[in-house]
Amino acid sequence: MVASASFAEFLREQLAPMGPVSMRRMFGKTGVFCQGVMFGMVTEDTLYVRVDDHNRETFREAEAHPPLNYAKKGASIDLAFWRVPERLIDEPDELVMWARAALAAAHRVAAKRTQAPPRPKRKTRSG
Template identity: 75%
Template sequence: MVASDSFAEFLREQLAPLGHVTVRRMFGKTGVFCDGLMFGMVTDNTLYFRVDDDNRADFKEAEAYPPLNYSKKGFAIDLSFWRAPERLFDEPDELIAWARAAIAAAGRVAAKRQRATPKQRAKRQS
């Protein structure tokens, strides 16, 4: 389920110190973006942050909750988004710190995709 309008507005307010934060409905969920990078997702008014190998240890607390995933042909597909602990909404500075770590992860993921694209094209042409 996508984020409710009130939750989306709440997130924009809470994450405003990051810069230009937008939310957009997509694939039955809501993407959370900062300057074009999707660093979060919302489903059922629950915020998930982008996780990669570099920030996984920082988000250790989030391991207590199931990651955001979906089923495909009977298998769970991990989307590399971990649930933000509810307590972060009472600790704005820490919420922003987690969001910045998620933005950094989103940037690394985007950079890897851009680097992989020319290689994939070269393989297809040969």
């Protein structure tokens, strides 16, 4: 489920110290972007932020909840997005700190993708 208009506006206001934050619908959820990089996702008006090996310790508190996931062929696939603790909704400075750490992780992921060799194209069947 995508973010409600009121929750999306609330996040834009809370995260304004980071610079312009935009959101767009993707995969039935809402992607949260800054500097053209997706650092978070919202589903059911709950914010999830990008996690990697560098910021995992910062987000240790978020491990209490399962990561954002989706179903594929009957299996649950966990994504590298962890749920932001509800208490941060009332702690805007700390919420921005988490968002900045998530944005840094998103930049690291993007950098790895540009450095990786291109994947071979799949052959298509004709017929």
